[in-house]
Amino acid sequence: MDITKLKRIYFIGIGGIGMSALARFFKERGVIVLGYDLTQTDLTRTLQEEGMQIAFEDEVTLVDRAAELVVYTPAIPTSNKIISWYREHNYPVFKRSDVLQWISESLFAVTVAGTHGKTTISTMTAYLLRETGVGCNAFLGGIAVNYNKNYWSDDNNVAVIEADEYDRSFLKLFPDVAVLTAMDADHLDIYGTKEEVEKAFIQYTHNIKPGGTLIAKHGLHRFADLKADKVISYSLQNDAADVYADNIIQHNGTYSFDVSGPGWRIEGIHLPLGGMHNVENAVAAIAVTQVLQANPESVKRALKEFKGIRRRFEYVVRDTQKVYIDDYAHHPEELASLIRSAKTLFPRLRCVVAFQPHLYSRTRDFAEGFADSLALADEVILLDIYPAREMPIEGVSSKIIAEKIVNCPVTILSKEGLLEYVKAAPLELFITAGAGDIDKLVQPIKELILEK
Known part of the structure; x- marks a missing residue:
């Protein structure tokens, strides 16, 4: 589907964090955006203030018959009347992941996957690229406190996308740079076993475009099965990894540290967030910025002003x-x-x-x-x-x-x-x-x- 020609879209589950980012993407491009969600939230109220029409009753009388595309989240139950009506009347109905795939195909895609840390790393990465002048389009699974947004656009042909493993959605993405944080068992209602979860994450790395880069956590189980033309490992402070932090100092709920990578080192970094896991998340995000050749001093200055993500520590x-x-x-x-x-x-x-x-x-x-x-x-x-x-x-x-x-x-x-x-x-x-x-x-x- 040529998304550049769309004039009117209906989102089922528009209040979801990932769905709302897509809705904002199209609204910014002049598309009329309508949708449905089960409950009204602060996020749906914000979307309404931005000019989107949202219904909160699952009634077919509320469908938009002029919609050219219907997008739904896999969290929507099969009993939903609105999605059933659209399918019965042969409207083009696609998952959120399909639309993300269409968007990412035309951009240099940086995707962040893993059972932990992906929202923080993708938000940090997108924030750092924006603040250092590299620039990116961001599709995030959390609200960046600095901008109070989960989506923003840029003229640069780069997209940072949080890659959701639920319902195997992330396997539709073909990244230029892929981050992999963890492969722990989760969503067993979808995958059945831990081994199937691991297989899906391995397949995610096999989707990396030729010449692309994988940035993966050092010591992951089945690391040898991960695949990319260039592989960079990262760690909190294990110097056996390609990228790692050292000289970590904790003070008043924040951290200072240095980060070393292949052929580069950034000293005197300050992270104004709590949690050692966030230091590790910062190491991964910094590694991405260096692959995209962001200025190291600009990275350091920007991270000092990072205010975090809503509901992440x-x-x-x-x-x-x-x-x-x-x-x-x-x-x-x-x-x-x-x-x-x-x-x-x-x-x-x-x-x-x-x-x-x-x-x-x-x-x-x-x-x-x-x-x-x-x-x-x-x-x-x-x-x-x-x-x-x-x-x-x-x-x-x-x-x-x-x-x-x-x-x-x-x-x-x-x-x-x-x-x-x-x-x-x-x-x-x-x-x-x-x-x-x-x-x-x-x-x-x-x-x-x-x-x-």
């Missing part, structure tokens, strides 16, 4: 006695990294984590892993599972995680119960985590903490 409240961090973590490895980083940065503060599990299938598949990770905290609060696209699974609830947590007090609360807890408890280091709708509690929790 985001400081909501931060003073000498109280710290409140909100994070999107929804996988055991992400939770472990989040809690370890927070406790390392604030070792004298008692750490309480409120976690909302995401998906019944993920809770079932990783209950033990979630329990082990959460037990790193001093106290755990579990909310009910956020179902997203799934129907309940018999015997699966937050209770199966709670039962496996040892040597750490754990309570299961409703959302209202969590707010009552925050109002009454003497909190020191408090973390909310999850990929569901726990983010709607962040502002009320912030207000309660500040009131105290």
Whole structure:
């Protein structure tokens, strides 16, 4: 499909972080954008303010009969009336990943994939390319705080795209530069086994264009099976990797460090974010900038002003006695990294984590892993599972995680119960985590903490 000739598009699931980036891409190019989403959010309200028409009822009377293209997210259930109507009436209906493929085919594509860190690395990379003058079009899975956007455009023929492994969507992308962060088991409702997850990530690297570059985390399982004409490994601080950090100094929740790469070194970098995992993410992003020949001093200056990504180790409240961090973590490895980083940065503060599990299938598949990770905290609060696209699974609830947590007090609360807890408890280091709708509690929790 020639997307340059489109005049009118309908997005089903327009409020999703990836879908909204595409919607903004077309709106900026003068296309009339309409859509549907299940619930109204801050993001959908912003899209409406930008001139997009959005419906929040799944009724065929609300379809746009003049739409030339219908785009949907795979998270949309098959029972959706609107998508069924469009299919029955033979409209061109395509997944988000198909549209990303069409966009990326005409650009020099930098894609970031992996079960952890891809949103942070893609956002850091796009931010650094923009701020150093290289320039890029950005399609991100998170909101860059510096610009309050998940999408921006540029005249340079470069695109930074977060590559989503859910539903194997990322296999439709053919990058010039590909980043691979991790290949841990996830989305087993799609892949079935960890081995199938790994096979998909290996295939992702096989899609790299001739002459392209792979930037992969040092020590990945089956690293030898990854494929690209040029392979660069990166690590937090293992000097066996091609790109790594050293002289890391932590101070007041931020980091200073140096980064060495093949034939280059940048000293005196300052990262104003918490979490050692974010230092590693910065190493990967810096490696991309050097492949694209960004000025090293400009990279250093820009990173110092990077304000992070919404819900990625985001400081909501931060003073000498109280710290409140909100994070999107929804996988055991992400939770472990989040809690370890927070406790390392604030070792004298008692750490309480409120976690909302995401998906019944993920809770079932990783209950033990979630329990082990959460037990790193001093106290755990579990909310009910956020179902997203799934129907309940018999015997699966937050209770199966709670039962496996040892040597750490754990309570299961409703959302209202969590707010009552925050109002009454003497909190020191408090973390909310999850990929569901726990983010709607962040502002009320912030207000309660500040009131105290």
